[in-house]
Amino acid sequence: MAILVFTEIADGAIKKSSLEAIYYGAQVAEKLGTSVTALAIGKADSSELAIAGNYGASKVLHANDAKLETPNSMAYAKVLVEAANASGAKVIITAKSSLADAVTARAAGTLKAAVVGNVVELPDLSNGFKVKRSIFTGKAFADVNVTSDIKVLAIKKNVVSPVESGNAASVEAFTPALAENLFTAKVTETVKATGTVSLPEADLVVSGGRGMKGPEHWQPLLDLADALEAATACSKPVSDLDWRPHHEHVGQTGVKVSPNLYIACGISGAIQHLAGVNSSKVIVVINKDADAPFFKAADYGIVGDVFEVLPKLTKAVKELK
Amino acid sequence: MKILVCISSVPDTTSKISFTDGDTKLNKAGVQYIIGPYDDYALARAVELKEKSGATITVLNVGEADAEPQIRKALAIGADDAIRVDVEPTDSYFVAEQIAAVAKEGNYDLILMGRETSDYNSGVVHGIVGEILGIPSFSPVMQLDIEGGVAKMTREIEGGKEILEAPLPLVLGCQEPIAEWKIPNMRGIMTARTKPLKVIPASGEALTATDKYSLPPAKGPCKMIPADEAEKLIELLHKEAKVL
Numbered sequence: 001m002a003i004l005v006f007t008e009i010a011d012g013a014i015k016k017s018s019l020e021a022i023y024y025g026a027q028v029a030e031k032l033g034t035s036v037t038a039l040a041i042g043k044a045d046s047s048e049l050a051i052a053g054n055y056g057a058s059k060v061l062h063a064n065d066a067k068l069e070t071p072n073s074m075a076y077a078k079v080l081v082e083a084a085n086a087s088g089a090k091v092i093i094t095a096k097s098s099l100a101d102a103v104t105a106r107a108a109g110t111l112k113a114a115v116v117g118n119v120v121e122l123p124d125l126s127n128g129f130k131v132k133r134s135i136f137t138g139k140a141f142a143d144v145n146v147t148s149d150i151k152v153l154a155i156k157k158n159v160v161s162p163v164e165s166g167n168a169a170s171v172e173a174f175t176p177a178l179a180e181n182l183f184t185a186k187v188t189e190t191v192k193a194t195g196t197v198s199l200p201e202a203d204l205v206v207s208g209g210r211g212m213k214g215p216e217h218w219q220p221l222l223d224l225a226d227a228l229e230a231a232t233a234c235s236k237p238v239s240d241l242d243w244r245p246h247h248e249h250v251g252q253t254g255v256k257v258s259p260n261l262y263i264a265c266g267i268s269g270a271i272q273h274l275a276g277v278n279s280s281k282v283i284v285v286i287n288k289d290a291d292a293p294f295f296k297a298a299d300y301g302i303v304g305d306v307f308e309v310l311p312k313l314t315k316a317v318k319e320l321k
Numbered sequence: 322m323k324i325l326v327c328i329s330s331v332p333d334t335t336s337k338i339s340f341t342d343g344d345t346k347l348n349k350a351g352v353q354y355i356i357g358p359y360d361d362y363a364l365a366r367a368v369e370l371k372e373k374s375g376a377t378i379t380v381l382n383v384g385e386a387d388a389e390p391q392i393r394k395a396l397a398i399g400a401d402d403a404i405r406v407d408v409e410p411t412d413s414y415f416v417a418e419q420i421a422a423v424a425k426e427g428n429y430d431l432i433l434m435g436r437e438t439s440d441y442n443s444g445v446v447h448g449i450v451g452e453i454l455g456i457p458s459f460s461p462v463m464q465l466d467i468e469g470g471v472a473k474m475t476r477e478i479e480g481g482k483e484i485l486e487a488p489l490p491l492v493l494g495c496q497e498p499i500a501e502w503k504i505p506n507m508r509g510i511m512t513a514r515t516k517p518l519k520v521i522p523a524s525g526e527a528l529t530a531t532d533k534y535s536l537p538p539a540k541g542p543c544k545m546i547p548a549d550e551a552e553k554l555i556e557l558l559h560k561e562a563k564v565l
Contacts, residue, residue, distance in 0.1 A: 071478075097479065101443070101444045101460075105445035105447070105449050105451075105452070106458065109414075109452025112414065113414065114413070114414055115414060115445045118442060135442070137439065137442055140537070141535045141536070143531065143534075145532055146529050147527075147529065148414070185459070185486070188485060188486065190483050190484075191482050192478070198480050201479075228565070246497075253359065256442070271334070271335050281564060299562065301546070302545070304548025309551045313552065317565070320555055
């Protein structure tokens with residue numbers, strides 16, 4: 001009943017969400033009396049990967065084939081399946097992300113595994129294998145009994161609060177054979193925002209809606225995000241109007257976020273938008289309309305002009321730091 | 322070109338979700354069902370590809386009989402025929418297994434669906450189908466063109482996008498702005514009534530079962546801060562909420 005955690009690397013280090021997944025895996029392993037192996041694919045120093053031990057992994061399998069440098073879900077899934085077979089894993093855990101979804105899906109196809117997405121709690125192992133997952137984009141939860149031999153759990157951000165152990169994991173090179181037919185797709189161009197905080201990973205998010213009045217008025221929001229080192233996001237109308245790039249769109253049909261703090265500026269709070277942010281720990285709403293429905297879902301609210309409020313907040317954040 | 326478009330039947334995105342039978346069943350009373358919003362984009366792009374260079378579109382739903390109005394709507398929008406696998410779509414692997422079985426029979430060049438269903442949001446069915454069929458899968462695809470048996474795509478990645486191409490056959494999970502949603506016209510609605518809809522039994526076994534549903538706890542009251550003392554918010558976030 002070993003546990004394998006699919007671990008993502010960004011800029012040579014394990015992603016924070018993956019460290020959470022490793023910690024979650026360690027909690028499950030403790031219940032099952034087994035250990036956690038992390039599978040890391042891509043370029044990273046062993047010293048960075050050994051940090052997985054601090055979060056409860058005893059071993060890291062490192063697949064560092066040059067062919068794996070560009071994420072490829074088919075090839076990554078092949079590596080994951082081989083790692084599952086090698087470690088005898090019955091439970092595969094990952095932090096939910098678009099890459100992890102694609103990779104675990106393909107692996108599940110081979111392993112005939114149930115995939116449970118958006119898991120929000122540790123499993124209940126008292127009678128079978130039961131997990132609680134968020135459904136309807138956070139509008140409800142389902143307690144699901146998983147009966148497949150191999151199980152894949154994709155956990156939401158902030159489900160566990162890791163306590164670091166100070167241990168280091170052993171790091172082993174992992175080099176499964178990769179057939180040429182895994183690489184039939186040709187990536188001709190990658191456009192990636194650099195130097196900004198990744199939205200799905202972010203602990204703090206500042207988001208703007210139509211109340212921001214136009215793309216040329218975004219600076220005060222960007223200034224606050226900058227001062228907080230927060231990611232920026234937007235509502236669906238804003239991305240539909242091309243005021244902001246599509247990958248910033250948060251909501252039922254966009255990115256789902258669960259940061260510690262979500263600050264909504266000039267967003268009225270349509271039910272579809274709330275669905276994408278309702279698992280945030282703390283929600284702040286700034287809107288000039290006191291009747292905006294978003295206030296009902298908020299922890300803190302300011303009724304006022306965003307263009308007057310935002311600079312005050314930015315100044316206060318700078319003073320705090 | 323043969324296109325298979327997989328659609329889910331889900332509650333309208335504005336629906337209030339509630340449960341019945343001791344929280345073991347979704348309360349369908351008063352809930353309007355629609356084609357999954359992402360699946361609707363996939364269908365719209367399939368219809369555009371058909372109009373541009375000719376194709377046949379089969380629409381597939383894994384679901385119970387109450388999904389048929391949504392299937393008829395897909396036929397009215399431009400699909401040529403439909404298949405319904407008559408079973409409750411319990412889990413991703415199980416649904417993907419049904420889709421793969423239909424796909425093997427039909428030999429499709431392109432299998433399109435939404436990036437995820439708006440009820441369970443797992444976003445893995447396309448990948449599982451691709452793996453079972455042994456063909457590549459990509460998601461979420463925001464632009465799609467087919468030229469000489471090769472799909473040219475733009476795919477969203479974390480913090481950006483990727484432009485890529487791959488030879489058919491492929492399985493793709495779609496999202497906006499791949500196409501504009503289409504509204505059926507009267508002629509479409511009339512012809513949809515007589516287009517073939519085949520109902521077939523499921524194979525395999527579900528891998529999960531839901532015991533119980535629940536709703537999130539009610540949110541406490543919102544603490545209001547006067548706009549002219551906005552800076553106090555930062556102090557509260559630091560000292561009270563402890564998120565800064």
